Amino acid sequence: MDEPLPVTDPLALESQICFALSVASRGVIAAYRPVLEPLKLTHPQYLVMLALWQHAPLSLKDLAGLLHMEPATLSPLTKRLEALGYVQRARNPDDGRGLALSLTDQGRKLRQRAEQVPVEMMRRLQMDEAELTDLHRLMTTLMQRVHP
Known part of the structure; x- marks a missing residue:
């Protein structure tokens, strides 16, 4: 006689996507900490710098x-980056009420050092380029669905 398949608890902690995302997110951000320390950046500051390296100048709103x-x-993140000498905050010429952020020479030079961050993170996460590409594709799809 065939045995029935085990019933999986739909509320089992280990089967919840929110749990997996939360634990993975904390772990990945913690893994970035020692890599970003020599650049004098926290993970949120690193995200700001990535956006500015790609799109500067930017309004705070953008x-x-x-x-x-x-x-x-x-x-407050941009104020700390300004204190480090990486960004310059000024009134947006298109909108006098808003702030425009641009990179300083020091901020532009930092990009060269930061180019090693993704390589080091791949090593620390023990993932190859194909795995990271797949994960990024899935996470980007998820982001688009939760932020339509």
Whole structure:
């Protein structure tokens, strides 16, 4: 006689995507910490710098949109980056009420050092390029679905 298939608990912690994403996210961000320390960057500051290296100059509002963050959250981050000498904050010439962010020479030079971050993270996460490409594709699809 065939035995019935075991019934999987739909609320089992280990089967929840929210649990897997939460634990993985904390672990990945923690793995970035020692890699970013020599650049004097926290993970959120690194995300700001990535956006600026690709799109500067940016208004605080546009930066917030790119990073899916609130401008009020970004304001202290950008102030710290300015104190480090990586960015310059000035009134947006297109909108005198908003801030425009641009890179300083030091911020532009930092990009060269940061180019090793993805390579080092691949090593630390023990994932090859194909695995990371697949994961990125899935995560990007998920991001698009939760932020339509």
